[in-house]
Amino acid sequence: MSVSFDVAALPHDHRAATLAGRVMLAEGPVPVLVRDGRVLDISRTAPTTADLFDLDDPSSVAGRDLCAIEDLTVGAGPFELLSPLDLQCVKACGVTFAVSAIERVIEERARGDADQAAAIRGELEAKIGGGIRSVVPGSDDAARLKAALIEAGMWSQYLEVAIGPDAEVFTKAPVLSALGWGAEIGVRSDSSWNNPEPEVVLVANAFGKVVGATLGNDVNLRDFEGRSALLLGKAKDNNAACAVGPFVRLFDAGFGIDDVRNAELDLVIDGPEGYRLEGHSSMNQISRDPLELIRQTLSEHQYPDGFALFLGTLFAPIQDRDHAGRGFTHKVGDVVRIHSPRLGTLTNRVTTSKDAAPWNFGIRDLYRSMAARYAQAG
Template sequence: MSAALDLGGASVLPDDVARALLIGRVWDVETGGPRVVAVQEDDVFDLQQLAGTVSELLERPDLAAAVRTAMTLPRWKTSEIVHASLTQDAARPHFLAPVDLQVIKACGVTFVDSMIERVIEERCGGDASRAAEMRELVGRALGGSISSIRPGSPAAAEAKKVLIAEGLWSQYLEVGIGPDPEVFTKAPVLSSVGLGAGIGIPAFSSWNNPEPELVLIAT
């Protein structure tokens, strides 16, 4: 695989890229608009003849077969598009977010470690210097690790009572150990950004709580 497809040792393409069917979007500088594409290792194929948007493409009943049939002559090189994306070179074709006219929803529960850190951040009011103190307080209130608690179980209900009594209950804990899964709108149409794109972070922010997430598009 080309070194240009590598981000500090972590490939921007999945490990099974040789057999995967990868769909995305590229900004086409020639037409001045987005193009739906398929990526196969270092080749990028224009799928505009199949669909003008990813949402339209995903509605096709013959999606996989149609995409594979359309992958004849590559129009771009993945390595070149990745480089343009990471250098934010708008004068060259670059990757956009792979979703377009779909509203992005989140569904499920929050990772335990992230959930606890969110509660701590909420209680600290953004003051990172109080994090250790608050983490210890939450741990004492629970009498151990929350990671062993099964969401929706009697033990979870008891933990909720304890945390409410200690003034530590949070909406994040309701998501993590409550009886019901959470479904909410993560982002509206056309609000997500692509590889290498800049994002806005408040200049006063000093707290970093990254959270891994899985993405699934239902068709």
């Protein structure tokens, strides 16, 4: 089934923005730029978005006119919109907001059992909520708070990354596995407590320079991670569990890192049974500066094809859905919309990782399609 791209998903000032993405053609995926409502194939100059982001001035690249933005589709069609990421490693930061830190401790103490969450939430909020919101991670005040929490028997590995010197940085998804706007996202079929994580995603090139930003859904399984932090891989990295898009907005004179620092995110979930959940996040409440998270990701590591970094989420849904005290969890058929005015709207429908379209286009497939295009071009 083919779904047409909704132009309302573009940033509100998209005419002044430089937007980079990827489109699947009959011969394979190509990087594109969006200019004046037209989609331009720039693969002759930049075969991948990783190559594009390494250029001194990616916004100036010339391209072959493909189609109007309205002609893009998802699921099928001659111009199928993909995630804007290709060869970049997909990394993510966790516990970068006080609210998410408290929720991770709740998961840990509840051992992944949603029925216990409400009582634990009230206790933790009363004891550590104010302190964790005001402290600067890695500071002397944070060290004193840590000592006090240890003495009170309240310490947690999640509080370590929330207020300690080292941020939590993990690998979210394999190269080329991220989905884009309109695709079905997946949660494990054996998960009973899960939620979306609406986030801003920074994109860095091979030199570690941040070149732009986009939106992401870091789908999370609260029951799995709550049972054990060692299950983080199963909680985070599953088929169709990472969505990014709709486009990367490249940094320029009119949009930069300060716009990321001050970004506002809105989340709307519409369930098949008529349920609706709304949430809001403000990036100015993040506990570590976005560039500090980039620095820690690059510390003693290299990314020769660049990387994308999820910056973490303030959103932690506690609104009950079916049963009092159990909070929120996804149902198949949920439609998740993540919106930020200057980045656009990322929309995805929820299914299970088993039922989502299998990921079957890997790095070798990309290389083969590129080789075939070059051969045709002579």
